[in-house]
Amino acid sequence: MLRRSGRRSQLNTARHNSLLSTLRGSGLRALLLGIGLFLAAALCFASQPIDGRVPSIFDPHSTPAKSIDHFSLFVLSVTGLIFLVVFTLLIFAVVKYRMRPADAGREPTQVYGSTQIELAWTVIPILIVVVLFLATARVIHSVEDAPEPAHALDVTVIGHQFWWEFRYPRLGVVTANELHIPVSDPANPRPTFLTLLSADTDHSFWVPQLAGKTDLIPNRVNHMWMDPYQAEVFVGQCAQYCGTQHAKMLLTVYVDNPSDFDAWVRAQQQTAVRDDSVAAGQRIFESTACINCHAIRGTAADGRFGPDLTHLMSRRTIASGAAENTKANLRLWIQQPDAIKPGSLMPAMQLSNADLDALVDYLETLR
Numbered sequence: 001m002l003r004r005s006g007r008r009s010q011l012n013t014a015r016h017n018s019l020l021s022t023l024r025g026s027g028l029r030a031l032l033l034g035i036g037l038f039l040a041a042a043l044c045f046a047s048q049p050i051d052g053r054v055p056s057i058f059d060p061h062s063t064p065a066k067s068i069d070h071f072s073l074f075v076l077s078v079t080g081l082i083f084l085v086v087f088t089l090l091i092f093a094v095v096k097y098r099m100r101p102a103d104a105g106r107e108p109t110q111v112y113g114s115t116q117i118e119l120a121w122t123v124i125p126i127l128i129v130v131v132l133f134l135a136t137a138r139v140i141h142s143v144e145d146a147p148e149p150a151h152a153l154d155v156t157v158i159g160h161q162f163w164w165e166f167r168y169p170r171l172g173v174v175t176a177n178e179l180h181i182p183v184s185d186p187a188n189p190r191p192t193f194l195t196l197l198s199a200d201t202d203h204s205f206w207v208p209q210l211a212g213k214t215d216l217i218p219n220r221v222n223h224m225w226m227d228p229y230q231a232e233v234f235v236g237q238c239a240q241y242c243g244t245q246h247a248k249m250l251l252t253v254y255v256d257n258p259s260d261f262d263a264w265v266r267a268q269q270q271t272a273v274r275d276d277s278v279a280a281g282q283r284i285f286e287s288t289a290c291i292n293c294h295a296i297r298g299t300a301a302d303g304r305f306g307p308d309l310t311h312l313m314s315r316r317t318i319a320s321g322a323a324e325n326t327k328a329n330l331r332l333w334i335q336q337p338d339a340i341k342p343g344s345l346m347p348a349m350q351l352s353n354a355d356l357d358a359l360v361d362y363l364e365t366l367r
């Protein structure tokens with residue numbers, strides 16, 4: 001009986017040691033995997049934008065983006081320090097208190113009722129949370145409650161499936177997908193304040209180098225602002241899943257010098273140029289479903305479901321950044337939209353080749 005009990009005890013001890021060995025191996029693998037993922041993420045976030053076309057939150061060009069960048073680095077520093085402390089303590093515990101052959105079947109010394117330890121793991125996390133909360137509130141307040149100067153540029157942004165509409169109420173300009181704003185000289189700042197609306201479902205306006213994400217929600221008005229310091233082109237994205245073509249709901253922000261911006265505004269304020277050589281294409285546009293969705297200033301077309309086409313050819317892209325604005329792509333977009341943007345709400349017009357060519361020729365005059 002005693003022999004059987006001793007054999008059972010040895011078997012339980014062997015199983016216990018095997019389980020501990022397995023757990024140590026799994027824990028080590030998980031630890032190494034976590035370190036690898038952390039380093040990979042750090043390398044990704046540290047990468048700089050390639051030729052200015054890949055947005056990076058760590059390359060701010062506007063006051064809101066810079067505030068978010070500084071706060072992100074602060075939080076990263078705090079959490080990085082926490083990681084180093086915890087990782088160091090973990091390595092220390094693994095090395096110093098690892099199981100040795102002499103420890104087989106013996107339980108480690110237990111610590112009960114340590115006031116110092118309990119105070120440390122209670123007070124320190126509370127202080128960290130309070131500091132991060134206050135820093136977060138400060139940044140949110142500075143961005144969200146910034147006063148709008150009288151000479152600021154006002155732009156109304158309307159999110160559609162799956163494109164952006166930009167309206168300049170004080171300037172009488174309407175465009176799509178490509179937002180033009182002036183440089184805000186620190187000596188004479190002229191920020192741009194955006195009023196964000198949605199025509200259908202939830203969207204999110206995000207240009208990482210200029211400001212944080214702000215949602216566009218049906219039946220709600222949101223606001224954001226930006227004051228870029230230099231003339232440059234910035235790219236953005238709808239950051240809220242809004243349907244099939246959410247990933248191709250791109251946007252481009254052109255930050256122009258004041259003179260260039262004023263020239264762009266004057267050009268956009270003009271009505272569409274009438275060209276008798278493409279009158280056939282204009283008749284096709286005005287006699288088909290095109291007129292129900294699109295507007296062309298100076299004509300009978302006054303649709304609001306699709307982008308304003310008055311100055312279509314002044315834009316670099318079509319289909320909200322999905323394709324370059326070339327004659328071939330424009331023809332394909334009208335003939336077979338799903339070839340460029342599957343699931344978009346642009347209908348295939350089913351025109352004959354002759355009518356399609358005439359329509360494209362007309363649209364190419366809209367500059």
